Structure formats: structure tokens, C-alpha cells
Amino acid sequence: MPSCPRCEASVAEEARFCVQCGAPQTEDAAEELDEYVQRQAEQVAGGGEESNGSDSFADMAELNDREQLWRRGCYVVGYGTVVVALTLVPAVGAFPLILAGIAILPPIRRLTAEPLGSPLKREVMAGLYAIFAVIGAALLFLL
Template structure:
């Protein structure tokens, strides 16, 4: 009985994949796995299968262009949103029992770029960047006000 080259587990002669670690055992299985991974990567990155439905506009109303299609300004916005959102959530989590932490957590979540994707379907279109920043600002101001006003 042959063994898997990755984990040395025993593998059946006709097995296409290792039952222990999932490594492909034949050349066909390896090619099939590579194609599957490519398709999944394209779906996750938003770069494939849409038939050109991403508008690529720089006004924030685009339909999620792939990372390669983003301008430097849009990439900076996305990176800044992640830093600001996760930073706010982390700071708020340090004060969780306090009342001001909950608006800060909501604000941090609201500014994260994936929220645009999540809200696009029920709302009919993605939120503009300015709207996301406004929602963040409202929640952050409420959280800061509660921090100042409550003992």
C-alpha cells in the first residue's frame, strides 16, 4: 500500500486524495485542485465571473472592483478604513462593560469595507464611502460623549 508524500499516511491505490491530509495523489487531482483554488480566489477577490459588472468608478458607488482595479486613493481609503475600524473595535473592547464601548464597536464595524458588500443586497446598492464615514462619526461621537458624561 503506498503512502502519502505529504503526511506518510497509508493511501489506497485508487485514491485521488489523501484521506488524512487531503493532498492530491495523482497529477489529475493536483490540476483539479489548482483549478478549484483559482476559481475560489477569483470569487473572493471579486475579480472574476461578474461579466464586467464592476463599474470601477471612483465616486464610491462602484460594484466592488478587484484590488487591481482600485486607484491609489481607493486603496488608501480601504486600508485606512480597516485600520480605523479594527482600531476602534479593539479600543472599545478594552472598555466592554462601560456603556460607551457599544457605540464605538458599532462605529468600528460600520467603517469596515466588507460592510459595503453586506449592505449592498438589502439596500439595492453599496453604501458610499462618505455615508460609511458619517455613520462611523455618529457612533464615535456618541461613544465619546458617553465616555465624557458617564462616570
């Protein structure tokens, strides 16, 4: 019985990958793994969208920085709104403000992806935040 070149565990003759460490055992398996890793890297670099090949690496880094800034801002605004709303809890307008703060948090965007088939766009999340915040503010001032 042959052994894995990476971890030296025994592997079956027909095995394409090692059951212990996952290392490819044949050239075909190694090429398949390389192609899979390349596809995954392209998906991550392209934000999950199909890349047309015209985007440079610098553009991708800028997009990632923008996305990170957007997420950080969403966390600050979302948690800030929730904290302010929790201080106003007896008031009726606090509940839409809590929903507004929760609606803009990035994990909510990912959680909506499964039932809806794809994550909501950032603009939709910001719109939901704005709608709930306006309703909450109007209820606070009117009641």
C-alpha cells in the same frame, strides 16, 4: 464526435463551449466571450459605473490607488476603534464605539449592497462612523 482544441475532451456537434474547460467552440461563441470579458473589464476599471470614455488609464490607476488607500485606512480605523472599545467594554460608551468600528469596515459596505440595492457610499460609511464614535465618546465622558 469532435474534440475541444484546448483540452481535447469530446464535445457535442452543436456545443458552443467545451463542458470541460469552457473554451469556445465556434467563432460566434469566441466573439460573445470576448465581448463579455470586455464589458466586465470596463465595469471593474470604472468602479461599477458606466464609463463615458473620457477617462484615461492613468486616471483609473490613480482612482484604484485612492480606493485601496481608503480601504486600508478604513480597516486600520475600524479595527483600531473596535480594539479600543473592547478594552472599555464594561462602560456604556463602549458599545457605540464597537458599532462605529464595525460600520466603517469595507466588508460592511459590500454586505449592505444586497438589501439596499447598492452599496453605501464612502461618505455615508464615514458619517455612520462619526455619529457612533461621537455618541460613544460622549457616553464615556458623561457617564
